[in-house]
Amino acid sequence: MDAITLLTFFVLAVFVGFEVFSKVSSTLHTPLMSGANAIHGIILVGAVIVAGQAESVPVLVVALIAVLLATVNLVGGFVVTDRMLEMFGGRRAPGSASAKEGAK
């Protein structure tokens, strides 16, 4: 892909990124940060490509470390965001949370 096309993508994505968060209640700042955090875990795609095209064992090992780190970022990011947002979903069965707290 030529440089100008990539630059065009970059500039347009900057504007979309600025717009999408312009008016957000502070209540949601934490989940938003966490959600954005999960999305950059998509570096996993890059890590997989590098690992799959590795030509030597040391490169493969480092690339697999990158795959591991990126997976933790991507999967953990979405799961933890979901768990945060679950809390906003309404009241769960009474006592379930306090029982959990009492157990520890």
Add this chain to the structure above:
Amino acid sequence: MNILSPELTAVLYLIAAVCFILALKGLSSPKSARRGNLIGAFGALLAMVVVFLSTELDNVLLILGVIALGTAIAVPASRLVKMTQMPQLVALFNGVGGGAAALVALLELTHVDGLGSLIAVAFTVLVGAVSFAGSAITFAKLQELMPTRPIVFPGAPVVISLVALGSLASAVWLVLTGDVLASYVLLALGTALGVLVVLPVGGADVPIVISLLNAFTGLTVAASGLVLGNTLLLVAGTLVGASGTILTRAMASAMGRSVVGILFGAFRGGSTAGSTAMSDRPVRSSSAEDVAILLGYAQRVIVVPGYGLAVAQAQHTMAELATTLEAKGIEVVFGIHPVAGRMPGHMNVLLAEANVPYEVLAEMDEVNPQFKNCDVALVVGANDVVNPAAKTSPGSPIYGMPILDVASARQVVFLKRSMRPGFAGIENDLLFEPQTTLLFGDAKDSLTKVLTAVKNL
């Protein structure tokens, strides 16, 4: 495998990118937030399937095994972590993402040519390393593995400047020569820089730094998209970089801080340093029983929860106290300052976890007019967000920050650990007012005692 045509691959990546935009959009409103997050996860899953079906890859089983291992680590960690420890987990996830981006760029170095790609590699290695190391330090601070106060050693500004200059120099070296050795030096210096930049940041400001590093990681992912010629990485990374920057600014302004002040404030005489000076002006302190009587015979109570409640993990006890008071016919409302807790919006998450119904959580603008009709304002582990100095003294570091107007309540009860000022390091005159009562102690202990006393009334 190579069963998808380049055109189809591009279209599917486009769909994944649209999913990410919709995810961020959905996350901006409470109603659609959870669905937004699921759309994002779907986009990521789609992208992963596409990469395996469109690229000629070796070691596929090995890679899938490592992905399974990563999932097996990440899912339980995210499911089991306590709500109060959420911020450090997000910091950790962010750090490993930055580290992964730096490693990918490092390995791609031998395959790239052209000035633009080399600049992108240098940028990714440097910023990825900064993000990784910086996030590790924020994790250690939040987890209290190290002191949360700003750490400034003699000559720190000089050392930071030297490391920053060294990083720039080795980035230039890398771009000009494409030397692999240069990339290792850059990786090491970037790691050192990440540590040095975050060390002087005070505990209260750490969440803003996490958000900033999050934006950094986004940009490194975008740059590695350039290196690999992958538009999805470019678009997704840029989205996170741009929206993360906006979010960082929004968080900083909700806390009445500037990003530059947070990063470098400790060098200018420590406005970020939580002062530990104690005041010796007289205050009225009382026992848990007295507080219970105040609460038990009130009609309207507004609870103002803060950082102290989060640290003491007292949200469940607080919720039980609120339920007990309500059972006595007392109206209880929670007044939530936008930055109560450890991160903006964190308090809402904590109270929701403790089963406090969403309807009794009032945002600042909504609750402020109610204080003058309330009998008792119960401030649990909050200080700066109720400090009238933000309105009355133009010289104060928090002047101009929106506050909860507890001063107009008939009685104010503070549950505090000590007379120490809050993170802004300034005294709260409200503590010395005649309508104010203080109960010293850990928020959880104090609340437990008050709860017992209220039940015995």
